[in-house]
Amino acid sequence: VILGLLGGMMIVLIVSRLDTDRGLTPIFVLALALLVFSFTGAVGGSGFLAVYVAGIYAGNRKMQAIGTIKRFQDGMTWLAQIIMFLVLGLLATPSQFPVIIVPAILLALFLIFVARPLAVWLSLLPFDYTQQEIGFVAWVGLRGAVSILLAIMPILGKLENGQIYFNTAFIIVLVSLLVQGWTIKPVAKKLGLIIPPRIGAVDKVEVDLPGAANHELLSYRVIKDSPVLRGERIPRWATPSLVIRDGKSMRYQYAGRLRENDLVYLFIVPSYSRLLDRLFASRAPVDEDDAEFFGAFALSPARPAADLDAAYGPGLLNESEKGLTIAELMRQRLGGKADYADRVRLGSIILIVRDLDEHDHVTSVGMSLEAVEPAITLPIFINLKDIIQRVRDRLKGRRNRETTTSESAQKAPTGREEARHENGR
Incomplete structure (x- = not known):
């Protein structure tokens, strides 16, 4: 991480002072990235992690010819992925597939429907994601070039049964692409996660x-x-x-x-x-689901957030949040920066960012009174906040039932009193 951060600083410094043909700038950036990768690996560090950190740092800094660099890197990314899939096909041995095809498919299905969803849920448990969002991340998964690269490692290391690992990874990648790849858009639409376009084609x-x-x-x-x-x-x-x-x-x-x-x-x-x-831009296509996605009601982002607590609370806001406006509340709940279509849940209501200005300030807020429906009926994709809330609600309901039972027992007449009542009547 440290060498990657220093490498990113080096890339920005050299490119900013580079006085050469603009067409050569992306080549210099690529050469410097390879230098960071190789040097980190030579001293015993992870070259992949170092060059990743260097790219994140350099990509968020102002450099000359940044547009040319991004277009070049975009093309190199596609070329690298094409090469990786080509290598996948060249190293695979289809004649060996019949021996492992059944366990490989079973392993792929286990990864798709059990292991990966469970790992994603545990990773995102502390964060305030909805069931729809966690379910979608679990379904999209991680496959392709990274899986292929990791599958090549046993062959390069000449490990025993390395070819079996690679052939198994080949089948798993194919199954994942066939089962999950083409279903990404239908799943996103089913979960209500497709954001309506703000503007049309431009x-x-x-x-x-x-x-x-x-x-x-x-x-x-x-x-x-x-x-x-x-x-x-x-x-x-x-x-x-x-x-x-x-x-x-x-x-x-x-x-x-x-x-x-x-x-x-x-x-x-x-x-x-x-x-x-x-x-x-041309006119954005208007969909009947747009109003449902952005909420049926519009709120002024300048209104006090305390009005929401008074109308739909109490208990929606913390004491420190009651002095904020709705826009400030949403920005604080979203980690300091709001983006188009971001959502903030406050009890039974949902606030949605409808629009932003040129300075990323919220200019329009939608509100939905409908609770977020669960992605599935099982509790696997519930975040930690919802789990705590459900436990509280269950304990509260149990206490209420115990209180009601106790009061009924106190009010109910005894057998002797009932006999007296009958005799008197």
Whole structure:
């Protein structure tokens, strides 16, 4: 971890001071990543972990030609995965499959339906995930290049029965892809985890600017039904510089009203790009499930959170949270940063982030009064918070029943009193 962190700092420092052709920058980054990997392995550390940490650090820092680096790394990622699956096919021995096919399939089914869900549930137990979310993570699982790489290790180490391990992993990966791979979207839809789109289609290209510029150059293609085509004006903080129409370039001032398929180049401040996305995007498809996903009621994020506790509580908020606004409460419950479609559960109500501004401040909040339905009837995907709440509710219900039974016993007349009552009547 330490060498990876230092390696990430080294990558950022060298790339920031690198004065060479921009096309060579991704090659330098790749070479430096290999240096971090090999050096860490040479001194007895984990090269994989080191280069992973270095990538996380460098990827979250400002560097020149960052767009070029990301596109190059994206292509290298796909190439690496293709190579791994090619190696999987080359090293597999289908003639040996009949001997292990039955236990391998049984092992795959055990991993899919027992081991992996149990491991995911135990890992996510302390966190405030819903049953739907934990169930989806358990179903998606981990397969592909990582499994193949780990399966190759016994063969490289020349372990006894190493080929059996590899062939078993081959069958497990295939079963996982066939059973889980194509069902990801139906499962997500069944669990209600597909987020409705905020905007429609948008055709955008980011153009790298040399040096440490404080502006971005974006290129948008004007799409049919986009707000800018319907007469919406471009904001003042965006500076249009060029319009390409029918293969001819012209200054924005002389282009007149924008037309469909025009290519517009604009200089903007980086944090405002999402607002322009909405301006140049087509209309988002409206689904009847959108209102259900974002809640039937809309709340002002500036309202005091104490109003929720007064209306739907008490006990929804802690004492420290009663002085916050709804937006501040949601941001605090979400770890300091709210994102589109994030949800916060408060007892029997759910708060949903409907929209954000350019500074990631919550501008619209939806509320649902319907409790989150469990993903399944079994309690395997219940988080620790829900388990504690269910135990409390059960203990409270037991105490109430005992209290009711005790009061009934005290009020019930004895046999002698009943006899007197009968004689008197």
